[in-house]
Amino acid sequence: xxxxxxxxxxxxxxxxxxxxxxxxxxxxxxxxxxxxxxxxxxxxxxxxxxxxxxxxxxxxxxxxxxxxxxxxxxxxxxxxxxxxxxxxxxxxxxxxxxxxxxxxxxxxxxxxxxxxxxxxxxxxxxxxxxxxxxxxxxxxxxxxxxxxxxxxxxxxxxxxxxxxxxxxxxxxxxxxxxxxxxxxxxx
Amino acid sequence: xxxxxxxxxxxxxxxxxxxxxxxxxxxxxxxxxxxxxxxxxxxxxxxxxxxxxxxxxxxxxxxxxxxxxxxxxxxxxxxxxxxxxxxxxxxxxxxxxxxxxxxxxxxxxxxxxxxxxxxxxxxxxxxxxxxxxxxxxxxxxxxxxxxxxxxxxxx
Numbered sequence: 001x002x003x004x005x006x007x008x009x010x011x012x013x014x015x016x017x018x019x020x021x022x023x024x025x026x027x028x029x030x031x032x033x034x035x036x037x038x039x040x041x042x043x044x045x046x047x048x049x050x051x052x053x054x055x056x057x058x059x060x061x062x063x064x065x066x067x068x069x070x071x072x073x074x075x076x077x078x079x080x081x082x083x084x085x086x087x088x089x090x091x092x093x094x095x096x097x098x099x100x101x102x103x104x105x106x107x108x109x110x111x112x113x114x115x116x117x118x119x120x121x122x123x124x125x126x127x128x129x130x131x132x133x134x135x136x137x138x139x140x141x142x143x144x145x146x147x148x149x150x151x152x153x154x155x156x157x158x159x160x161x162x163x164x165x166x167x168x169x170x171x172x173x174x175x176x177x178x179x180x181x182x183x184x185x186x187x
Numbered sequence: 188x189x190x191x192x193x194x195x196x197x198x199x200x201x202x203x204x205x206x207x208x209x210x211x212x213x214x215x216x217x218x219x220x221x222x223x224x225x226x227x228x229x230x231x232x233x234x235x236x237x238x239x240x241x242x243x244x245x246x247x248x249x250x251x252x253x254x255x256x257x258x259x260x261x262x263x264x265x266x267x268x269x270x271x272x273x274x275x276x277x278x279x280x281x282x283x284x285x286x287x288x289x290x291x292x293x294x295x296x297x298x299x300x301x302x303x304x305x306x307x308x309x310x311x312x313x314x315x316x317x318x319x320x321x322x323x324x325x326x327x328x329x330x331x332x333x334x335x336x337x338x339x340x341x342x
Contacts, residue, residue: 012200022206027213039244039306041235041336049326071314117315123255124236124311126318127335131238138240158242186316 042130047177062103063110065094069129071120071185084128091136095172108140108172115178120185137174144168230266231256231273236311238337249302250334251291253284255317256310270313272321284324308336 067087068076075082077090095111097104105111113133117126141156145168154160156168233256244250254273258266262278271278274287292300305325309318325333 013203024209024213027216039247039250039334039336040241040339041244041306041334042238042240043242043304043332043334046322046326046331046333048329048331049323119314119316119319121315122311123309123313123315123318126315127236127238127311127337130335131240131337134240181315181319183316186314 042127042134044130059112060106060110063105064112064114065091065105066114066116067129067133069115069117069121069125071118073122073125075129084125084132087129087132088136088139091133092140095136095140111175113176115176117181118185119181119183121181133176134174137172140172141168144172228276229254229273230259230262230276230278231271231310232259233308233310234312235308235336235338237340238335239340241337241339242334244304244306244334246302249295249299250304250306251288252306252308253287253321254308255313255321257312270310270317272317281320281324284321285328288325288328288330302332303330304332304334305330306334306336 066076066078070076075084075087077087082090091113094104095108097106115129115133117129138156142154145151145154145156145160145164148164148168151160151164156165231254233254255270256273257268257270258278266278272281272284273279274283277283279287288303288305292303295303307318307321322333325331
């Protein structure tokens with residue numbers, strides 16, 4: 001008898017009204033925290049196909065920043081052996097030429113980066129080199145952008161207005177020519 | 188008898204089902220967000236290299252993927268262990284690239300075809316020879332927008 005009375009008093013029903021709120025909270029939590037696997041990478045515009053090769057000897061030697069990568073992933077920058085880590089600084093110095101040296105680019109618009117690799121070069125190294133060269137330009141673009149009024153703190157990226165990006169890139173154009181690779185070390 | 192029926196009538200241990208739809212919807216939304224549509228099974232091993240200067244690829248429908256890497260363990264008897272190209276779900280040669288690009292192109296509305304990007308997912312260990320062949324094939328097919336897929340570098 002005693003037991004039955006107890007059952008009568010306690011209503012074992014869970015309040016379901018707030019369940020929806022909890023569900024929505026969880027939903028929003030997952031919506032915010034999960035990231036969809038977005039494809040990221042270095043975007044490149046390849047030159048159109050043509051049978052005639054650009055002859056680099058026609059260019060003024062001081063305006064060409066040549067980077068060679070051999071089959072053993074070693075670098076030769078303007079005739080000297082170099083490391084990937086120093087590539088960025090050297091490229092920046094070459095493009096801007098702050099001390100007006102005779103052997104560096106006349107002006108940023110004339111600077112050309114020439115990249116040549118071997119068929120045996122590893123793709124990882126190629127990407128590293130490409131990344132450093134791109135980083136050099138990105139840093140220069142940001143530096144140039146910071147001199148413009150209203151952009152002193154901005155970083156050069158895709159979110160900027162197109163005309164601003166165009167203006168910056170017109171002053172320091174990214175010219176990278178890739179020569180047909182040599183074939184000494186392909187497996 | 189009456190003892191039994193009374194007991195049942197009073198205690199009501201029913202779980203409320205009012206929130207079940209919400210839970211189901213939550214799960215539905217969750218899986219909708221998390222699942223990545225993978226159109227093709229991977230036949231080659233690809234670990235893309237790391238880089239810092241990244242751009243996101245925005246529209247998935249405007250991207251076609253080309254995988255380059257060594258065939259996976261279980262396919263090595265058929266395809267060998269040298270790096271190969273994978274288009275859709277087939278191991279292919281660079282000669283198949285124009286047809287592959289064309290097949291993707293017809294699915295894209297005409298006014299957006301100039302924005303088509305090829306995403307090259309290449310293993311870091313692969314040598315440049317095969318990558319160069321693919322690049323040449325892309326240039327010949329006038330597919331000039333290329334994205335070298337990379338992972339963000341952890342600092």
